[in-house]
Amino acid sequence: MGQAYSGMADSLPVKVPAIYSRNQNVNHNGQQSPIAQDEKFAYGTAGFRNNADKLTFIVFRCAYLAGLRARQQNQTIGLMITASHNPACDNGVKIVDPKGDMLAADWEKYATELVNSTDDQFPTAVRALEVKVNKTFAPNAKVVCAIDTRESGKHLMNAAKAGVAIFNVEFENHGILTTPQLHYLVKCNNEPSFGRPSEFGYYCTLANAFKKLHHLTNEPEESNYSNKLVLDCANGVGFPRFQDLLQLIDERYLNIEFRNENGELNFGCGADFVKISQVLPANFNSNDEKCASFDGDADRLIYFKPTSDNKINLLDGDKIAVLLATYIKDQLKNIETDLTFGIIQTAYANGSSSRYIEEKLGVIPEIVPTGVKNLHHAAIKYDIGVYFEANGHGTVVFSEKFDEVIRRNSSENLSIQRLQLISRVINEVVGDAFADLLAVEIVLRHYGWSIEDWNEKLYKDVPNIQIKVPVEDRSIFKTTWEETTLIEPSGIQDLINAEVEKYSNSRAFIRPSGTENIVRVYAEADTVEDTEKLGRSLENIVKSL
Ligand SMILES: CC(=O)N[C@H]1[C@@H](OP(=O)(O)O)O[C@H](CO)[C@@H](O)[C@@H]1O
Numbered sequence: 001m002g003q004a005y006s007g008m009a010d011s012l013p014v015k016v017p018a019i020y021s022r023n024q025n026v027n028h029n030g031q032q033s034p035i036a037q038d039e040k041f042a043y044g045t046a047g048f049r050n051n052a053d054k055l056t057f058i059v060f061r062c063a064y065l066a067g068l069r070a071r072q073q074n075q076t077i078g079l080m081i082t083a084s085h086n087p088a089c090d091n092g093v094k095i096v097d098p099k100g101d102m103l104a105a106d107w108e109k110y111a112t113e114l115v116n117s118t119d120d121q122f123p124t125a126v127r128a129l130e131v132k133v134n135k136t137f138a139p140n141a142k143v144v145c146a147i148d149t150r151e152s153g154k155h156l157m158n159a160a161k162a163g164v165a166i167f168n169v170e171f172e173n174h175g176i177l178t179t180p181q182l183h184y185l186v187k188c189n190n191e192p193s194f195g196r197p198s199e200f201g202y203y204c205t206l207a208n209a210f211k212k213l214h215h216l217t218n219e220p221e222e223s224n225y226s227n228k229l230v231l232d233c234a235n236g237v238g239f240p241r242f243q244d245l246l247q248l249i250d251e252r253y254l255n256i257e258f259r260n261e262n263g264e265l266n267f268g269c270g271a272d273f274v275k276i277s278q279v280l281p282a283n284f285n286s287n288d289e290k291c292a293s294f295d296g297d298a299d300r301l302i303y304f305k306p307t308s309d310n311k312i313n314l315l316d317g318d319k320i321a322v323l324l325a326t327y328i329k330d331q332l333k334n335i336e337t338d339l340t341f342g343i344i345q346t347a348y349a350n351g352s353s354s355r356y357i358e359e360k361l362g363v364i365p366e367i368v369p370t371g372v373k374n375l376h377h378a379a380i381k382y383d384i385g386v387y388f389e390a391n392g393h394g395t396v397v398f399s400e401k402f403d404e405v406i407r408r409n410s411s412e413n414l415s416i417q418r419l420q421l422i423s424r425v426i427n428e429v430v431g432d433a434f435a436d437l438l439a440v441e442i443v444l445r446h447y448g449w450s451i452e453d454w455n456e457k458l459y460k461d462v463p464n465i466q467i468k469v470p471v472e473d474r475s476i477f478k479t480t481w482e483e484t485t486l487i488e489p490s491g492i493q494d495l496i497n498a499e500v501e502k503y504s505n506s507r508a509f510i511r512p513s514g515t516e517n518i519v520r521v522y523a524e525a526d527t528v529e530d531t532e533k534l535g536r537s538l539e540n541i542v543k544s545l
């Protein structure tokens, strides 16, 4: 039971320790890093992200809000301190809602308002929110918090603890975890039937389902599958925590060679680096066979096969989505059901993948705006909803009806049993690099595929490029809902269209990032040269502004 404060909220003064004020904002090195009272921050695609020096007061205020949310819901709320694939000097904070999903949109607004208030306004802003949403009796209110491996993490964990303490909501420090592990803990705390709410419970669920499904998988006689994998950990939390998981899955099942274990986080390595630069990460070479990368907080996974001269064949989130969807659809063929099946992508999905999904899998992919919450919300409309961002973040979600028809079915039918188990290997709460890796390995073994087979047998990516263009103010860029057309600054879209028309089978768009102070350029065309030219011409359009 939590010890949530249960009296009238406004009977307590809102006390902010000076080190957590904008005025002082003491950083992890014990130095003051004052924030101008009028400097603005926004709750972006994945919460607040910035240089770690700026985050102390933000985490404190966000943690207070997480406590309030916990009280309003009378449930456990999560607070994850990470800046994922961003540089080691950055950090970030996001709030996780009771089902383990992203914070509700109206609360994102509260978060932005609270963080943007001045030191003088903060106590009043807190009061106003309290009056609006506080529940006076919330015995189950709790905030669970975790950090990634960044140097600033421990200090920010202390700021979080202090923020949650404003109204004495119960606080649990879970130390260094991956982002998906924290999401999973939140869900299990609120729905104990879903799983044990502990780090060990998470490992057991994944490992047990993986091993059982391994036994129910018949590797074809002429198999090219190998259980050897070279794993780029981005020098992040993926290394220690995946090792913990592998304590329960021995080398007969998976033979992992770890690379990039303890160096500078995300520097020249990691899923984001490999996806965007499309070259080998640090410490890999062309003799390596099947390779994969996690990002800094291990919620993204991509695979790659070194070719020559530092280059790679990339198997990104789209390839993972199609692989998992193919497996699930093949199992469904052996069962009579009317379960609905959907695949969700964003504008960054490779055009070939969307065509393949439509033509070969017979599913029209749904395209939604960037950001996991958009994909997740679209996916839960289906009984089986596969969603992946091209960058390797994604999962599969399953409905109540799936529970009824598949999970609670005691049939001996092998396909039903496989679906039961794959749905447990996959972390349906949120995209999870560990769970996705286990699922991919099971499916590759099922089809007897090497990484080359996987790359060649489904579809071939059209050449594509992503360019990050630093800008002073990304808020001047406004797009349509599906993000492929620029509405502002006016006139720019016409310039983009004129460039796209110069190349055959091309597609390109410009969109402001929600996590970095950059504008992203994306381009596809028939050849690598044309793709590069098209991408650079859009980059120049942005630079000329
Ligand atoms: C093109 C791209 O990869 N964008 C990423 C990136 O968002 P941006 O808003 O594009 O910066 O970070 C998000 C959070 O990790 C992730 O959900 C998203 O897919």
Ligand SMILES: [Mg+2]
Pocket: 084, 085, 295, 296, 297, 298, 299, 300
């Ligand atoms: Mg991440």
